Amino acid sequence: MGLLGKKKKPEWVRVASVDDFHRSTMVKVGKHEYALYKLDDGFFCTQNSCSHEYSPLSEGIVMGDEVFCEKHGSRFNIKSGRVVNLPATEDIKTFDVKLEGSDIFIFVPPA
Numbered sequence: 001m002g003l004l005g006k007k008k009k010p011e012w013v014r015v016a017s018v019d020d021f022h023r024s025t026m027v028k029v030g031k032h033e034y035a036l037y038k039l040d041d042g043f044f045c046t047q048n049s050c051s052h053e054y055s056p057l058s059e060g061i062v063m064g065d066e067v068f069c070e071k072h073g074s075r076f077n078i079k080s081g082r083v084v085n086l087p088a089t090e091d092i093k094t095f096d097v098k099l100e101g102s103d104i105f106i107f108v109p110p111a
């Protein structure tokens, strides 16, 4: 298989510091946007766009382990990506997060 056919593997990318935000923020890796959340038991990451109509979840309201999309009221479990409340019917993607000191890394496809 040539270089063009080679699939890029996910990699750890530093995206923020623990002091950079309160509950949620948008982070970018290349042109891809992710939502990063600070919950009571750690940091978590999902795709940034709501699976209903692409509103940014990083601007949603975080309640417990869920994020509420203000545009039409969908709710998602941040840890599993599962839809909790309609109108969205499609789960959102989640991504692994690790901490090294105060640096936050997410495991995502290369930019």
Ligand code: FES
Pocket: 050, 051, 052, 053, 054, 055, 069, 070, 071, 072, 073, 074, 087, 088
């Ligand atoms: S865009 Fe999020 S609920 Fe419609």
